[in-house]
Amino acid sequence: MLNIELIGESEVVVTKDNTAKALKSGELEVFATPAMIALMEEAACNCIAGHLENGQSSVGTKxxxxxxxxxxxxxxVTCTARLVAIDNRSLEFEIEARDEKGVIGKGSHSRFIVDKVKFQNKADSKK
Incomplete structure (x- = not known):
């Protein structure tokens, strides 16, 4: 069951494959913002893993x-997501990313609980 204050984490080591240069979000060989965002979403997913009903998943919305x-x-780089609000199927997280020297990113993230089959069918119907 979902409840406020659940915490999830994710981590990654910065490699040439997840740099701004490799992901085309800049020219430098530093951790790319799109890679940090993916890590943040992964932490939020990990936060609620095992707490959703069978057949449910969540999708990022904001x-x-x-x-x-x-x-x-x-x-x-380690990311921590904390579930701070639940409104029916809408979930709100506070997220922070840190490297070995300190905070590198922070913010909020929204996810929405969906039925896996219905959501996939809706997406597939666009073909």
């Missing part, structure tokens, strides 16, 4: 984040 400090190749 992100409001800042990327405040660069992380070089070789550095570990």
């Amino acid at each position: 992100l409001d984040i800042v990327h405040i400090s660069p992380s070089p190749v070789g550095m570990k």
Whole structure:
């Protein structure tokens, strides 16, 4: 069962594959903002993993984040997501990403609980 204050984490080591240069979000070999966003969403998913009903999943609907400090190749980045609000099927998270030297990003993230089969069928019907 979902409840406020659930916490989820995710982590990754910065490699050439997840740099701004590799992901085409910049020219430098530092942890890319799109990679940080993916890590944040993964932490939110991990936060609610095992707490949804059978056949349910969640989809991201909104992100409001800042990327405040660069992380070089070789550095570990850890993200923590905390569930702060539940409104029926709408979930709100506070998220923070840190590297080995401190906070590199933070913000809020919204997810919505969906029925896996219905949602996939709706997406597939666009073909």
